Amino acid sequence: MKQIIAIIREECVELTRSALTGLGISGIAVIPVIGRGQQKGAVYVPDQDGSLGRNNGPHLRRSTGLMSGMGVLSYLHPGKKKTAFRFLPKQMLILIVDDEEVRTVIDVLVAVNQSGRHGDGKIFVCPIGRALGIDTDQS
Amino acid sequence: MKMIWAVISQEFTERVIEALDRAGIGAMTRLQVTGPYQDTHLLDHPNSDKPREVLMIAVPDAEVAKTVMVIRAHARPEEPGRHNAEPASAGKIFVTYIDESFTIRTAGKSGAGS
Numbered sequence: 693m694k695q696i697i698a699i700i701r702e703e704c705v706e707l708t709r710s711a712l713t714g715l716g717i718s719g720i721a722v723i724p725v726i727g728r729g730q731q732k733g734a735v736y737v738p739d740q741d742g743s744l745g746r747n748n749g750p751h752l753r754r755s756t757g758l759m760s761g762m763g764v765l766s767y768l769h770p771g772k773k774k775t776a777f778r779f780l781p782k783q784m785l786i787l788i789v790d791d792e793e794v795r796t797v798i799d800v801l802v803a804v805n806q807s808g809r810h811g812d813g814k815i816f817v818c819p820i821g822r823a824l825g826i827d828t829d830q831s
Numbered sequence: 832m833k834m835i836w837a838v839i840s841q842e843f844t845e846r847v848i849e850a851l852d853r854a855g856i857g858a859m860t861r862l863q864v865t866g867p868y869q870d871t872h873l874l875d876h877p878n879s880d881k882p883r884e885v886l887m888i889a890v891p892d893a894e895v896a897k898t899v900m901v902i903r904a905h906a907r908p909e910e911p912g913r914h915n916a917e918p919a920s921a922g923k924i925f926v927t928y929i930d931e932s933f934t935i936r937t938a939g940k941s942g943a944g945s
Binding site: 694697698699700723724725726727728729730731779782784798801802805806807808809810811812813814815816817818819 | 834857858859860861862887889927928929930931932933934935936938941
């Protein structure tokens with residue numbers, strides 16, 4: 693049994709959940725997080741129309757508002773030509789799967805979330821020592 | 832590879848992140864949590880929870896000790912006396928195993944960085 697931690701874009705959550713449900717996996721914890729990769733966050737240059745120049749601009753702006761309690765807004769630098777996001781809003785999915793399902797789940801997570809751009813996310817496969825149901829007391 | 836889960840006080844988050852940056856550890860994930868105060872007898876409302884942040888940092892085995900050291904050094908008050916007065920309030924660090932990690936963009940196995 694393994695724990696899979698996937699950190700993905702916000703807009704991919706529903707599609708990912710549907711794909712995993714299709715595999716028979718419905719027990720998923722979804723947690724809002726902020727994060728950054730090796731590039732330490734993206735830099736967005738406003739277009740002439742004022743929208744954020746890089747991919748998903750409008751969505752990011754909306755997300756930033758939603759995530760204001762997570763410290764994202766404190767990383768904005770208004771008035772400068774470039775707007776720096778040191779941390780970007782993401783969603784963290786945590787699921788527990790049998791060993792033989794790990795490869796299939798990873799393939800599905802990659803297929804659904806891969807856009808080829810930086811920020812697609814990461815998947816971590818971690819060992820589980822023991823899992824207990826709280827209500828059933830079943831291992 | 833290991834995953835470091837550092838549960839720290841929000842007031843020290845910026846300082847820890849800047850120190851990790853300087854140490855060359857830039858990739859991380861953050862989430863907000865709450866936890867009970869340790870010194871509840873000092874509080875007006877003993878059942879209140881303290882807001883904290885969890886930093887999740889995936890690092891190669893060789894960098895675990897350095898990362899933990901940086902976090903420990905910067906996630907607690909600088910004044911010597913204050914730390915002793917509140918020994919358990921600075922937070923906790925957990926190190927867990929990662930069997931494999933993948934970068935979704937390249938669909939390949941990856942090194943550190945979340």
